[in-house]
Amino acid sequence: MSYPQPPRQQGLFGALPSSDVDLVQPHAVAEWLRELAAKLPRSLRMGTSSWTFAGWRGIVYADRAREKALSKHGLQAYAQHPLLRTVGIDRTFYAPILTEDFARYAAAVPGDFRFLVKAWGELLTPFSPVRGRRARKPNPLYLESSVALSRVLEPAIRGLDKKLGAILFQFSPQGTEVTQSPMLFAQRLQTFLRALPQGPVYAVELRDPELLTPHYVAALDDCGAQHCYAVHSRMPSIEAQRLIAPLRGPVIARWMLQPGASYDEAKERYEPFSQLKDPDPSSRAALAALIREASSRELPVTLVVNNKAEGSAPLSVIELAKTLVAAQ
Numbered sequence: 001m002s003y004p005q006p007p008r009q010q011g012l013f014g015a016l017p018s019s020d021v022d023l024v025q026p027h028a029v030a031e032w033l034r035e036l037a038a039k040l041p042r043s044l045r046m047g048t049s050s051w052t053f054a055g056w057r058g059i060v061y062a063d064r065a066r067e068k069a070l071s072k073h074g075l076q077a078y079a080q081h082p083l084l085r086t087v088g089i090d091r092t093f094y095a096p097i098l099t100e101d102f103a104r105y106a107a108a109v110p111g112d113f114r115f116l117v118k119a120w121g122e123l124l125t126p127f128s129p130v131r132g133r134r135a136r137k138p139n140p141l142y143l144e145s146s147v148a149l150s151r152v153l154e155p156a157i158r159g160l161d162k163k164l165g166a167i168l169f170q171f172s173p174q175g176t177e178v179t180q181s182p183m184l185f186a187q188r189l190q191t192f193l194r195a196l197p198q199g200p201v202y203a204v205e206l207r208d209p210e211l212l213t214p215h216y217v218a219a220l221d222d223c224g225a226q227h228c229y230a231v232h233s234r235m236p237s238i239e240a241q242r243l244i245a246p247l248r249g250p251v252i253a254r255w256m257l258q259p260g261a262s263y264d265e266a267k268e269r270y271e272p273f274s275q276l277k278d279p280d281p282s283s284r285a286a287l288a289a290l291i292r293e294a295s296s297r298e299l300p301v302t303l304v305v306n307n308k309a310e311g312s313a314p315l316s317v318i319e320l321a322k323t324l325v326a327a328q
Contacts, residue, residue: 023069025062026077033318037082039325043300044291045114045165046320047086048313049254051078055272059314060084079109083317086114086165088254088304093118093170096151102159114165116203116252116304119152124171126178143188145195157200165302166201166252168228171208179210186211190219203228203252209236217245229253229290231283231309233261238286251294251301255287255309255316266308276319277311284316288323 051060051074054067060081061074078084089105091097105115123144127136141147156164178185193202204220205228206212212227212235220227227245229238231254238253257266258280270277287303294301305313305320 024065024073024077026080027058027060027062029080029082034082036318036321036325039328040083040321041295043295043298044303044324045086045301046303046305046317047084047088047116048078048317049088049256049304049306050090051075051087053273053307055274055312056314057274059274059312075105076108079113081314083321084314085112086116086302086304088116088118088168090118092152092156093121096120097155099155099159102156106160106163109163111163114163114302115156115160116165116302117152117156117160117167119148119167119169121170121172123148123152124169126174143192145192148192148196153196153200164200166203166226166250168203168205168252168254170205170228171211173207173234174211179208182211182213183215186213186215186219189216190222193219193223193225196223198224201226201250201252205230205254207232207234209234212236212241212244214244220245221248224249226250226252231255231257231280231287233257233259238283238290242290247290247294247297247299249299251290251299253287253290253301253303255283255303255305257306257308258283258310261308263308270307270311273307273312275311276315279319280310283309284320284323287320288327291324292327 052070054065054070057063057065061070061077065074065077075087078087122139122141124142125139126142128139129136153167156167174185189204196202202223202225204225206216217227226249227241229241229245229252231238235241257263258278291301291303303320305316307313310316310319
């Protein structure tokens with residue numbers, strides 16, 4: 001799918017610092033994209049799971065943007081795209097990062113930009129493998145609120161300040177020991193969330209449909225947390241999720257994988273993530289309906305899109321924006 005390309009221009013906030021100009025510049029934004037963005041509700045923030053993809057040259061980044069510089073300098077250019085007003089910080093799922101790292105991210109983006117921060121995955125995994133054995137042992141860090149506070153929340157809150165949009169607790173597949181007792185999971189989740197400080201938006205994303213129960217929703221409601229509506233091959237449709245977990249409070253959604261797809265297969269098929277190879281109009285329509293209902297109720301929406309959803313996350317954002325505006 002091709003888009004008209006305008007001549008090159010300076011960044012939205014003026015010329016980039018000279019140290020960055022030779023590394024990563026934003027791709028010039030076409031006027032029709034600015035007009036499209038202006039027609040969307042300001043309470044809607046769309047973005048991508050990360051920003052470090054060389055395949056986005058000619059879409060988000062200038063053609064000569066250096067691939068190796070994207071992780072350090074790409075965010076400033078990314079945030080100048082009018083449709084990209086949020087981004088996921090995925091690296092925090094694999095290991096905690098320092099307040100200073102968050103502060104550098106915050107300094108690279110405008111004031112109305114927001115970050116969706118993934119919590120450390122070690123806190124959300126019930127079992128740890130035993131070295132050299134097939135057996136597993138209970139993970140002592142599982143749902144430990146004190147560790148979540150010191151290793152995840154405090155650095156993010158201090159570093160991002162008002163640019164922290166939400167903390168996302170993404171539970172990878174929990175195993176049958178957990179999924180066979182969904183009420184117990186909901187109770188442990190409730191205890192964990194209750195111990196966290198009030199203020200930040202907390203969202204929970206599941207990978208086990210067995211855990212998406214009224215008990216789970218009640219636990220979230222009790223703590224003021226949100227269910228993250230995930231388009232993922234392991235989860236029911238957005239429509240089915242909404243039946244169990246109706247919209248309440250800030251809406252968090254992630255568009256990750258098409259039905260039947262695996263992460264590795266999608267990665268291999270879609271790299272370098274420069275094209276929409278497998279458009280998914282059904283998921284796009286479901287997300288558009290979610291956004292329209294939230295907007296009608298004046299609920300803010302954060303939607304993060306992965307490259308594995310259709311092939312190129314920023315192009316998916318553009319197509320979803322067009323769908324939303326066409327229905328106005």
